[in-house]
Amino acid sequence: MAEHTVKAFDEDITRLRGLIAEMGGLAEVAIAESLDALVRGDEALADQVVARDKRMDALEIEVDKLAVRIIALRAPMADDLREVIAALKIAGVLERIGDYSKNIAKRTGMIEGRSRFEPLTLLPAMGELAGEMVHDVLTAYAARDPDLAREVIATDVKVDGFYNSIFRNLVSYMVENPSTISSAAQLLFVARNIERIGDHATNVAEMVHFAATGAYPPEGDR
C-alpha cells in the first residue's frame, strides 16, 4: 500500500498493528500454556498465565488510546478508518480471549483424578485448534488477507465438533460415577471456554474481512 503524505500517520498505523500483533501473540501463548498447566496440574505455570494477562489488559488500553488519537488527529478515511475501527474491536476480543485462558488456568487446582478423564487428552487438541484459529486470523490481519480470514471462519465448526463430543463424554462420566461430577464440571467449563475462543476468533476474522474489503463475509460463511 502506498505511503501517506504525512509520514507520522503511517507510523501511527504501524504502531497500532504492532500492538495488535503483540496481543495476538500473547493470546496464542496463553491458550497453549493454560491447557498445558491444566492437563499436567502445573500450578506454577497456571500462575504465570494469570499474571501475564495483566500485560494483555494494558495493551488493550494502549490500543484504545492510540485508536482514539488517530481518529482525532488524523481523521482517517476509507480503508484507514476501517482498519482503525477493526483494531479497536479486535483488541477487545483478544483481551477477552486472554480472560478465557486465564479462567482455564485458574481451574488447574480444581481437577482431581486426572488419569481417569479421557477428555483431558482431547482438550489440548481442541485448544490447539482454537489457538491455530487465533494465529491464522492474526496472520490474515497482518496481510490484510480476506481469504485466509474466511478459512478461519470455516474452522470454527471443527472446534464446535470437539465441544459437542467432549460435552457428551463428560456427561457420561458424571452419570456413571457421581464422584467425578465436581472435576467433570470444571472440565466442562474449560471446554466451553475454548469453544468461546473459537467464536471470538471467528469474530476477529469477520472484522479482518471488513477492514480489508469494506464488506462482511457472506452470510453462508458465518
Add this chain to the structure above:
Amino acid sequence: MTVIHPNMADENAKIRARDVCVYYGDKKAIDDVSIDISPNYVTAFIGPSGCGKSTFLRCFNRMNDTIGAAKVTGLIELDGEDIHGSRMDVVQLRARVGMVFQKPNPFPKSIYENIAYGPKIHGLAEKKADLDVVVERSLTRAGLWDEVKDRLEDSGTALSGGQQQRLCIARAIAVDPEVILMDEPASALDPIATAKIEELIDDLSGRYAIVIVTHSMQQAARVSQRTAFFHLGKMVEYGPTSEIFTNPIEERTKDYITGRYG
C-alpha cells in the same frame, strides 16, 4: 474511465451534464464529464488543486462565458433545457443557478440593498413592503436575520467574514434560485463561522439543489450526500458520500481521501 456507483442516475435531475469538455485555449481542463445533479441532495466536488472541479462547477451557470479563452462543449441541461440554447437568457440562468464564492463579496452597499438588489432588477418585488418581506425571509433562511435586523442600513462590508458569507448566501437565495453553487464557501472562515455555513447548507438542502466545491474532505463528508472526485480534468468516481469516504471503488479516489495522493 469514470466509476459511477449504482443508482446515481436521476430521471428528475436538476442539472444533467453530458460529455462536457472545457478548454482554456489549447488546454483541456475538463475531459468528457457526465453527471446527474439531484434536486434533493447536496453534491460535493472534491479533488486536488487544478483538477477542474471549480471549472466544471462554473459551467452550470455559464460563468466560464466571462473567460475569453474558455470554450465549453457537450450538453448541460437545467430541468431538461439546454443552458447554451438560443432561448436561454444567461442573466435569467444565473438567477436560477446562484453562486457563492470563496471570498465573501458583498456589494459596497447596505445590508438591505445587498439582498434587495437582485429581486428588484429581476422584477420579483417592486413595492417596499414586498422587498421587506424578501429581505427578512432571505436573511432568516441564511441564519443572519437576528444578527443584523437592527442594522440593515449598515454597510454589508462592515460585517465579519462569516456574516458577509452568509449575507452572500442570503443574496443568492433572495432571487429564489433552484440551484446554489458554492465554490469553497467556508475556506476563508474560522471554525465557528464554518460550522454556521455548514449548518446553513444543511438547512437549505431539499429546498435548493446545492453543489459545493471544497478542499476540505471533512467538510464534503459532513455536508454532502453525493460526492464526485475529480482528477486531472476527469471525474474519477461519483457516488453516495458515505460510500466514497468509507469504501471507494477507485484506487485513485482511495489514495486521495486517505492522504496518499501524489
